[in-house]
Amino acid sequence: MRDSYIGKRIKGGGYAIKGAFLLIKHEHSIQVQIGVSIIVTIAGFYFDISKIEWIFQIIAMGMVLCAEGINSAIEEIADFVHPDFHSKIGYIKDVAAGAVLFAALTAVIIAGFIYLPYIFPNYEW
């Protein structure tokens, strides 16, 4: 069973869960994003947003957490393979951070579309 196809998939899932806990425990950026996710989830219940708005919000939260997690992994690899200062390492880290920015900006725009009409209901949207 342990070496079977299903056994390997279960083992892989276990490593992924371990990785998710490592991210939450050690990565400040992920902790911040989880804090933001909790706040917008509370906001979702407070404003009683629609099902489709929940779907977009959950996609946005997952996308940012995913991008942050991959960025953290890239930073770890970069520091491991080349702990000293190097312009290429700087470039790699900046590019990885830029990917997170794309995800975060998208999430902010989605949040704007969802919440601005609830916050300013009298404005013609």
Ligand SMILES: Nc1ncnc2c1ncn2[C@@H]1O[C@H](COP(=O)(O)OP(=O)(O)OP(=O)(O)O)[C@@H](O)[C@H]1O
């Ligand atoms: N070894 C390095 N060589 C060149 N530039 C680096 C190096 N390490 C970091 N930098 C520069 O500093 C920036 C921040 O790097 P750092 O690893 O501190 O990331 P961070 O976003 O502050 O991550 P965290 O807060 O999760 O540690 C990088 O985007 C890069 O421009």
